[in-house]
Amino acid sequence: MAKFLTNRDENYAQWYNDLVIKADLAENSAVRGCMVIKPYGFAIWENIQAELDRMFKATGHVNAYFPLFIPKSFFAREAAHVKGFAKECAIVTHYRLKTDEDGKGIIVDPTAKLEEELIIRPTSETIIWNSYKNWIQSYRDLPILINQWANVVRWEMRTRLFLRTAEFLWQEGHTAHATSEEAQEEAERMINVYADFAENCMALPVIKGYKSENERFPGALDTYAIEALMQDGKALQAGTSHFLGQNFAKAFDVQFTDKTGKLDYVWATSWGLSTRTIGALIMAHSDNHGLVLPPRLAPFQVVIIPIFKNPEQLQKISEAARKIRSELETAGISVKYDDKDNNTPGWKFANYELKGVPVRLALGPRDLDNSTVEVARRDTLKKETIPVASVTENVKRLIKDIQVSIFRKAKEFRTQNTFYIDKWDDFVKTLDDKGGFIMAHWDGTADTEEKIKEETKATIRCIPFDAPEEVGRCIYSGKPSKKRVLFARSY
C-alpha cells in the first residue's frame, strides 16, 4: 500500500483528496474555489475532449465559440433559468482600474461602471439563443447542431477538486430544431453518446434516465442524465442532456417559417459534460495504491522502466527500450520511457502505480541476457516475464483486457450495491449502512421526493429509461406506483 495515501476504506474523502494531489492531477490555486489542472490531469481531459469531439462530429455537430460574458438582462428572460442560477453568479460591474489615492495600491475606478453588468457564464443558453435569433429564419436553416468547449463559473460555497469548483471546463452542445420530436430525439441521442463514452472510454457503467421535476435543469422540459456509482456508495451524475422545448426560443423570440409558410418557435436542446467526470474516473476505479486509469484515457498507456547499475548498462538497456517503445507506438500505443537516474526502479514502480499507468514494462540486465521483459498490469498488480518478441502483441491484448476488466469490476460493484427495496425502514437502513443505488417505488410527486430528501439526504438520481412496468407502492407514502426509480445519496 502507498504509504502517503490515506487508506480508502478508512477515509474515502481524504483518500480522494490525497490522490488528486499526489497523482499530480490538480491543486488548489490562489483563487478561492478554483483549481489548477496540472499537466498530468489536463492530459486526461485532453483525451476526454478528443474522444467526445470525435463522437460529436460523427453525429453531425460542429464546434463554435460564444462569449464568456452574458448581459444581465439576458438571464431575466427565462424565469426558471434565472431562478436556477441567480444564487451562484459572478458579475462584472466595472472595466477599469486606477492607482489608489495614496499611490500604493490599485482600486476599481468608480467612474468606469458598466451600463449593463455582465454575468460570467454559468452556462450559455441565453447568449447562444440571442445569436440563433439572427441565424434562423426558415426551416431550411435548421437544424443547428453546435457544440462549444469552454470554461464556466458557478460560485460554489463548498468546493472539491474536480467534483465541484467555482470555475470548471466542459463542453456544452446547443441545438435548434424544427420540430419537438426532432429535438427530443437529439436530446436522447446525446445522452446515448455520453453513456457510450462513459462505458467504453471511462469504463464507467452508467444508468440512463429522466430527471425528476425537482432535479431538472432550470428552463428544461425534460432532463436526461447518466448516473454512476462511486466506490463509497454515492452516486455521481456524469453527463446531462436537456430537451428545452420552446422555452428559450420564446424568451429570445426565435421563430422560423415552416414548409407550409407558418411561423413557429424553434425547438431546442442542450447537453454538457464537465471536468467533473475526471473525479468520477478517480472514484470509480482507483485503490489504495493510487489511480487506476482506463487505457483509453490514460495520458500514457505504458511506462518503460530501465534497471541498471551504471551508465554503460543504461545505454544498452535504453537501446532495447527505445526499440520496444517505437514498436508499441507504431501499434498506436502511447508510451513513456523513464530513464531518469535520480530515482530507483522501486520508487518508479510505486510512483507509476500511484499515477495509474495501465501497463508497466521493466527492463534490466537479466532481461537483456534472456531477451525478456517484465510486464505488470496496474488493475490487478499482476506481473509476468515474457519474451521481448511478443511485447507488442501482449501489451495490445493487455490494454484491451484492462479496459474491459475495470469496466466489469465497476459493474460488478454496482450490481452488488444496487438494492431493490420495498420497506421504508429498509430504505433508511440500507442508505445508512451501505449506501449504493436503491431501486424503489415512488408516487411521482415532488412533495414526497422532497420529504425523502429531508429525512435521508437521498434524492431521485433518475427514472431509468429501461425501468420495467411493475405494480407497487411508494416507499414513502404507500400510494400506488408503476415503476421503480433510482434513489441514492449523491455528489
Added chain:
RNA sequence: CGGGGUGUAGCGCAGUUGGUUAGCGUACCUGCUUUGGGAGCAGGUGGUCGUCAGUUCGAGUCUGACCACCCCGACCA
C-alpha cells in the same frame, strides 16, 4: 453562508511561561557507494513563521481583523 479545525522551508511536522542566531523528517544540490518493489553515508542550499494591524524593552508564541485550506450542515454539475 452557519458551526468546528488548521496555517512555521517544496511537502509532513516540533517549537515549553513571550527571551539570544527558529528546529526535525523528507525533498532538493554535491560527492562516493548503490539500483529486479519508495537505497546508504558525508557535506550543503533553502524561512517576510498565512496577511495586516495592535500589546510589549522584546512576538512563531498574546489580542483583533482579514485570507486560504480541511471537516460537518444549507446550495449545486
